[in-house]
């Protein structure tokens with residue numbers, strides 16, 4: 001078995017889907033959390049000056065979505081054929097588009113402005129995103145987003161909706177039964193439940 005280290009800041013952010021993949025696969029890795037004060041020294045040692053970085057037997061892989069895809073393939077969570085893998089990449093890209101669209105809200109420091117941006121995003125971006133993902137689950141009909149078993153895409157999507165339901169819009173998924181069921185089901189998997197209960201508690 002390869003030796004893995006995942007380097008990121010002490011937050012869920014862009015590393016959490018990879019951590020969920022490790023947890024689900026039951027594979028040991030070093031979850032290295034970099035303090036802000038250490039970052040200037042570490043930044044030049046990374047491939048592109050950004051985190052997360054996955055170290056595999058001393059080699060470095062950057063870009064969170066590429067890391068997720070790589071781990072998904074290595075741990076058998078990347079679909080049964082090229083089509084399924086491509087559909088997973090499609091969903092990952094949709095999640096990325098969504099994160100870019102809500103970035104102004106994440107970045108805003110002024111509370112009043114933050115609330116205003118959020119109000120606008122609810123109608124323009126957040127509700128359409130939730131509705132689209134509810135519909136994908138309905139259409140696929142297996143309780144998973146692609147094919148009929150859990151994949152790395154499910155774990156990345158789970159993180160977004162878990163975060164939304166627990167942190168940004170508590171209870172938001174009640175009106176979306178398939179998504180609600182999906183989040184409950186993934187949260188109840190022993191290895192995932194254990195990770196969620198034991199991971200460092202951070203805001204984002």
Ligand SMILES: N[C@@H](CCC(=O)N[C@@H](CS)C(=O)NCC(=O)O)C(=O)O
Nearest residue numbers: 013014049050051052062063064065
């Ligand atoms: N597309 C990259 C984005 C990486 C990124 O922007 N990382 C941020 C943290 S979320 C970072 O390293 N910021 C520190 C810096 O730019 O100096 C990915 O998904 O990995």
